[in-house]
Amino acid sequence: MKIGEILKREFSVSFEFFPPKSPEGEAELFKTIKELEALKPTFVSITYGAGGSTRDRTRNIARRIHTETNLTVMAHLTCIAHSKEDIMQILRDYKDIGIENILALRGDIPKDGFQTPVYGCKYAVELVRLIRENFGDWFSIGVASYPEKHPESPNMDWEIRYFKEKVLAGADFSITQMFFDNAYYYSFLERCLKENITIPIIPGIMPITNFAQIKKFANMCGATIPQSLVELLEPYADNPEETTKIGVEFAIRQCEDLLDNGVPGLHFYTLNKSKATLLIYQAIKHKIPFRVLSV
Numbered sequence: 001m002k003i004g005e006i007l008k009r010e011f012s013v014s015f016e017f018f019p020p021k022s023p024e025g026e027a028e029l030f031k032t033i034k035e036l037e038a039l040k041p042t043f044v045s046i047t048y049g050a051g052g053s054t055r056d057r058t059r060n061i062a063r064r065i066h067t068e069t070n071l072t073v074m075a076h077l078t079c080i081a082h083s084k085e086d087i088m089q090i091l092r093d094y095k096d097i098g099i100e101n102i103l104a105l106r107g108d109i110p111k112d113g114f115q116t117p118v119y120g121c122k123y124a125v126e127l128v129r130l131i132r133e134n135f136g137d138w139f140s141i142g143v144a145s146y147p148e149k150h151p152e153s154p155n156m157d158w159e160i161r162y163f164k165e166k167v168l169a170g171a172d173f174s175i176t177q178m179f180f181d182n183a184y185y186y187s188f189l190e191r192c193l194k195e196n197i198t199i200p201i202i203p204g205i206m207p208i209t210n211f212a213q214i215k216k217f218a219n220m221c222g223a224t225i226p227q228s229l230v231e232l233l234e235p236y237a238d239n240p241e242e243t244t245k246i247g248v249e250f251a252i253r254q255c256e257d258l259l260d261n262g263v264p265g266l267h268f269y270t271l272n273k274s275k276a277t278l279l280i281y282q283a284i285k286h287k288i289p290f291r292v293l294s295v
């Protein structure tokens, strides 16, 4: 099913996974998927290594989920390291498998003097165009958005300008980078509306279960961790149970506020674990708008 179409009808709940490196990791992932499948997610998504490092693993996991479960799958695809012909092959393969949803991304630029392939896509917008030009409406296309701006964007005007290009090129919906202060998301939505950007922008929720890891992620992607949350988490930096408790409580309050403000969906960065997401979902499910749950 095409996510863009589902989003026109109903609220979306989705889970993001990464492709594991080992058979043990894959077994663990499918256990997590089984547990989360009970929540009837609208879709699940599988990340992609920016340099193409997970090309086969992303495809194989996406295929397994598509063929072995009833879940709707979205495959992430980063364009930065691929030629257009490589990208076309990957897309043709997804089409053959029957996967209809792609998150079209550029990927992070590797640090060591990297050059985009000559016949490649320099920015995500070029990938969106390539998909639309060659596959029409066969794929529903999602793109990334950044309520606190992408680290490479000099300011929010720049951020919105290039986000709008992706929308005009044919993106159906967007998923945001993680954020911990909803004010950034609301202000981003306001700016988008002013620019007539009206596609659904689904907030990306990162449940905190490991403080050191989240500090590192947040630092890399430019997400602000509010000082009040830092003060709650810091004393328990070496206590995973207490960190998870605080992180889950925080995410519940964050999601409740988002639901009160009419978000089109919630996308959970699960890091291939089910516990935190399950706890958050149980606590907020009474606020989640009615879904047909037709997947």
Ligand code: FAD
Binding pocket: 046, 047, 048, 049, 050, 051, 076, 077, 078, 103, 104, 105, 106, 107, 108, 109, 122, 123, 124, 125, 144, 145, 150, 151, 152, 153, 158, 159, 162, 163, 166, 175, 176, 177, 178, 204
């Ligand atoms: P773009 O939209 O191309 O933007 C990148 C930067 O370039 C921005 O600053 C933008 O303003 C600027 N820009 C865009 N067009 C132009 C132009 N024409 N001229 C000048 N500047 C321009 N990474 C992975 O490696 N694998 C994943 O699976 C993955 N999944 C993600 C999922 C989500 C929901 C999100 C939010 C991010 C994900 N990322 C993933 C991270 C993403 O790849 C990085 O943030 C990357 O640096 C930017 O990708 P993008 O698609 O947003 O790029």
